[in-house]
Amino acid sequence: MSAPTRSWIAIAAVAGIQTLALAYMLVNRISLLASGREIVAEVVPVDPRDIFRGEYVILNYTFTRGSEIVVPEDTNIGDALYVTLKPAGEPNKWDVVSADAAYPKETAPGNVVLRGYANYVTAKTDTSPARATIRYGIESYFVPEGKGKELEDLVRDKKIATVIAVGRNGEAAIKALEIDGKRIVEEPLL
């Protein structure tokens, strides 16, 4: 094989492998959005007046709000945790049942398991078990350019919720936003 051909092969290999890596990322996400179980979770308002001003919004949920979640004793920062949620009477509200190091073997039909990562861990003491803040990867919503004002007008004093797709391994992805039960800014998958 001549040298020029070989260098074209090297170029194609590099660009091809990088393309595959990006494609893997996309396919993963799209299949999760398309086939994952859909749940709606209410967002805990932080500053409801200008949350859509920036480039992205930080979304808080009742089950991310931290140190309340009891985790296994040997949890380190960055460890994966499987958090089982159950519907909490009111619509779109979820309560934490448990947080485990592995995907739970059995879950009640209405419950849902989310995979998250320990963000901040408070070690176990004599009086209280180990607790952690957990990040699920559904805490940032990138505001479409120019839509901030519009969204903000919609939000005023209304309840925001996110539509979340949950995969079989507990992976979670934001599908859309809901304001007062109305689904908005849902983009096509591709």
Next chain:
Amino acid sequence: MWNYRTRVERDLVRWREQGWVTPVGESAIRQDLAKDKRTLGLANSLSTLSAVLIGFAVMSFVGANWDAIPRIVRLGMLLGALWASYGFAEVLARRGMTGFAHSAILLGVSVFGASIMLISQMYHIDGNPPDGVLAWFAGALLAGVALKSNPALALAMVLAVVWGCMNGFERNEVYWPFLIPWALVSAAYYWRRWRPGLHLSGVALTAFVVSLGYFVNHGHAHGLVVALGLGVVAASFVGRHLRPDLPGLWPGVANYGLVITFAGLFALQFIESPELDVFILLAVLALAITLGAIYWGLQHHNRGALWLGYIGFSFEILAIYAKTIGSILNTSLFFLVAGLIVSGLAALAHRLHKRGDTSETKIGTTP
């Protein structure tokens, strides 16, 4: 390269006057120097800079006004830019414009990183940011090795460091896995025989070792850092005897060891706030090391050690000044004593230097 040429030009005149080089030899050397025009210094630097700038431009697309474009078109644009950059690199390489080709490769790697970020943004992927950096690192390493591109390998080291820092700060402890990508890129530098790259490895590892002092043992492991630094210096001396065939390597290793030792001593003195007697002992030790480095740098023509010695000495003096000002030690007295010691050392160095010169001439005359 530039430095080398001007220096040879200057020396040539002297050598000819001394009769060591014949006029024929001189013109042959000049021709050889002129032939070596592989590096188009400025043009290459500018093209590398332009790749960096365009890379940043692509990155600032994050959050920019492109939501009007459907997702599928955006993805197409990203992949198109990726393939175009690498393809363009190959075309430039064919035309002998190696420097520009490397810039295009660097651009391709930047587009890859930007694509990771943009896809994350488009799909609200907010998993673990260091994972994205790690993927980018892998892409940079791949491009650097497969396309034999040093700039891409340099970016790979930067990304490895960013990844290590993100993980280390998140956990607030030593992040040992950093050493894996570090070793991979370092191996690539060695394989490419790329000296500036090996220096990047040295700087990255030095920073890692120094950071151990702030993370291990609840942030009080600066003594360990000093020990490691001295160990590295010692290793360079041993290495010089075991493998004298690598004369370019050992002085560099010794210099990094010096930096590590000094950084550890500095932290012990000014971050740990020790008792006065311990502090004085440490300060004397630190000053001795910097002066030793200057002496050693002069003796062995190691410019790195010389400069590190000067810089370390200045830092040490400034820090002592800041610490002692208006306190325990009378600052002016301290500087008087320090001045006297250094002038004494200067006299000593002068005598040693003279003796060194005569012995060097002796060695020079033996066949």
